[in-house]
Amino acid sequence: MMYSDKVLDHFQNPRNVGEIEDANAVGLVGNAKCGDIMQMFMKIEDDKIVDVKFKTFGCGAAVATSSMATELVLGKTIDEALQLTNRAVMEALDGLPPVKVHCSVLAEQAIRAAISDYYKRQGIDPEPIVGKIEEVDHDHEIACD
Amino acid sequence: MMYSDKVLDHFQNPRNVGEIEDANAVGLVGNAKCGDIMQMFMKIEDDKIVDVKFKTFGCGAAVATSSMATELVLGKTIDEALQLTNRAVMEALDGLPPVKVHCSVLAEQAIRAAISDYYKRQGIDPEPIVGKIEEVDHDHEIACD
Amino acid sequence: MQKRFVYADNAATSPLSKEAFDAMKPWLTEKWGNPSSIYSAARDARKAVEMARADIADSIGAKPEEIYFTSGGTEADNWAIKSSAKAFGKKGRHLITSAIEHHAVSSSMESLTSEGFEITVLPVDKYGMVSPADLEKAIRPDTIFISIMLANNEIGTIQPIEELAEIAKKHNIPFHTDAVQAVGHIPVNVDELKVDMLSMSSHKFGGPQGVGALYIRKGVRIPPLMHGGGHERGRRSGTENVAGVCGMAAALKHAVEIMPEANAHLKHISDRLFDKLLQIPYTQATGHPEKRLPGTVSVVFNYIEGESIILLLDSKGISASSGSACTSGSLDPSHVLLAIGLPHEVAHGSVRLSLGKDITEEDADYIAESLTEVVDRLRTMSPLWKG
Amino acid sequence: MQKRFVYADNAATSPLSKEAFDAMKPWLTEKWGNPSSIYSAARDARKAVEMARADIADSIGAKPEEIYFTSGGTEADNWAIKSSAKAFGKKGRHLITSAIEHHAVSSSMESLTSEGFEITVLPVDKYGMVSPADLEKAIRPDTIFISIMLANNEIGTIQPIEELAEIAKKHNIPFHTDAVQAVGHIPVNVDELKVDMLSMSSHKFGGPQGVGALYIRKGVRIPPLMHGGGHERGRRSGTENVAGVCGMAAALKHAVEIMPEANAHLKHISDRLFDKLLQIPYTQATGHPEKRLPGTVSVVFNYIEGESIILLLDSKGISASSGSACTSGSLDPSHVLLAIGLPHEVAHGSVRLSLGKDITEEDADYIAESLTEVVDRLRTMSPLWKG
Ligand SMILES: Cc1ncc(COP(=O)(O)O)c(C=O)c1O
């Protein structure tokens, strides 16, 4: 299993780590049992993501995809951010080992979860816009795939 | 598979190779199909082996056991020669690899076959004295063991 | 803190010892030979192989003719298990193993289930210990084979093999032990252990990779895994790896020679390292407090994930592993850490430092400082950490 | 005649090439690593293994992901055969092979008969050639696997694998070839050969002993022979032999580079040697007159026995073999020589000279003179010789 230099760089020097105190969009995806949890904090103003930060529990790829995902959505509109695919995150990182592809999926989901939270806070049902988000499951009986 | 130095010496410098023109005891044992034939020539006078020579088609151990056997019986009485066991030949050669033990049996048999021939030439049934000797079998259907 | 390079993953593979290289070199340069041939160059090769066999036998209290060379620990384990199933399969279809075996054992066992064999996997306690009473209970009239490892590769726990093998003996069941992490590291004697088969792997004790051996007690008959030219007295075919077995033997001989001194040193360093690491909050040692490999320091850090720890340690010049090297890339944390009762999320945060004999106090202190820093940094990034 | 040393048993094992040693040395001295680990030292090891894989793939026209490292030719053969039987055994129980295979193939086949498989052994003509018509006739609806070697180790005959594999393809039957004596010696291309699996062994072409590979065409699925940590993409477990595979790749690359020149030279020397040897009365060449390995000179001498010839040649400094190295010690002469129709007593008198690229005309002449003398001497001692 080998990481690209870009993955290693984003892991070792992650961009946008941390929390946003006055975030108006927070998403949490993944499962500790499976070894990956990502938390995304956003500040959205006028439909635009003006700030984004993350916290991640997980492997090198989990950290790197989180970091890259924040870079890719920062300054983007919600619509643009929702178009971010896991594939785009992977490509921006010069690829991921096959066993680590799920991390990029998690990063995509973390973005959607945060945006979903943003709509919820405004009393808007996010599902028609964002799609269904898997909630973080603290029940240990979940299956990691 | 490793030969002792003594085996190699008796193979490379075999003692008593050749034929005896006026031999009065000649034995031939073994089988070409199995890769081993030994021929023993003896000159027996007053119950004593006064000369002995051999010819062998076979592996290094076949040559060495033939050579050693001739050395061990030269100058001996018939009775003494008949007491020569394959074990004694092997011991005199500092042992043989397990897969080559049959060569020492062949050498013992070659001695007995020659002595058997000696009795036959004198009209004496050798079997009570020498035991049964396996004749050289030129039939290719024999099983090598 | 000055950056330094510390290789602390000797249980994954160890650097080739100078002794091993010196023993191999002639066979990689001016000498060569197929030991099965009969001319003098080949006889030299044969002598070298047999001397290596005798040395290896000697170092585990076996007879030379009980040592069969293989391509490594994996082949030795596969051979012992699959061929025992073949040999004794008429008597019964039940095998017993433990929950903390290396995959070379557990996957070999697993592969037999499709052939109608049934496997009982014995649990372990929180230290990773198999209980002799559990083994006794698990034995059935149709049990034909037992395989329990001597020393665990992840947490270093050393099993009471003498007791376990004694039980097997009482029931007349062949007993195999995977001693890949034990040979060359702790005293191993097949008669004291009372085992019928024992696997070892050269590159775990300073020998070359791609060589190993299976000890098979005289009288125990299992068919070959590898058929062919009839090498190793018909039991393991394939041209002998002359340089390889010479390197293996030299490495093992050396490892056994320096063992008392090396282990005293390793124990001292391990204790020091454990002391420092356990000062990090929410950290626990895994494995047995006493019955453990002297060079294995294994710990779990809550709230962070092992691969990240390993990668950050790497950037500080430290090579270590999280769980088994083989499981990296898998999503499930090590089955060993789960077997000792750690919750999944804690098991994910494991680190194994397997020290080499040349480790210094300074190295250990550097590891401790580095790990403290790395753990702190990753916790700050972790959504689970409410520190 | 001045005594000289001539190694003429390269088909048994070849000296390690300088190229191979140079490629191995770093991994035996200043470098080491378990390629499955994730830190940088291990990543270097991984890169080295993957470069070796790519180089080897390249030299036989395969893709890197079609090359699986093994412990040698024997393991590659065992794996291909036994695992194909497992994989395709539900479709049928019939396998086909030839009468002149190496024991690694024939004994693996044989081992399957106890599991209810039936083996058809194709005959060969007096040159050791399998006839495509015979293969076509032998195929049955329940045939699931065919294994026929590319180049024979005793007599050097090269089979028409393209034609044979084409027939297998027509019937949708997986085709394996043991190319242990071919790879590195004659051009080998898996697509031209149309084979599904191909075995090779490093020490036959100047690489180290104890390493080999099985080529498995993409899409062909056979289960592992070796279970464990899931190395080689889950198909062959066991810590990779980094030095070994680097040596193997370097040796093969070099062998392929020098092949055209080396083979022209070997053909010249072989022809010269054959010419001289066939002047000895009651002597015949074995193997195919044209379709043969350029470095293999195999002959039989009537009325004398091969081991004796080899031992006397050895005392003159010449290393050669009689039949297969592995069969030395057996009482039956080589099955290959019997298969080409030689009577037992003639087959016993076989000699195989397998020349290395550095052989000179002087070496060849020395071999010829020595053999003439040795044959003469042994015949004088032979009760069968009525010279
Ligand atoms: C306990 C144990 N058994 C078996 C093996 C397999 O050994 P190898 O990889 O040398 O085949 C290993 C190491 O990989 C091990 O640690």
Ligand SMILES: Cc1ncc(COP(=O)(O)O)c(C=O)c1O
């Ligand atoms: C044709 C052939 N196949 C297979 C093998 C087995 O290879 P290895 O001994 O490297 O396992 C050999 C040589 O021994 C061979 O000549």
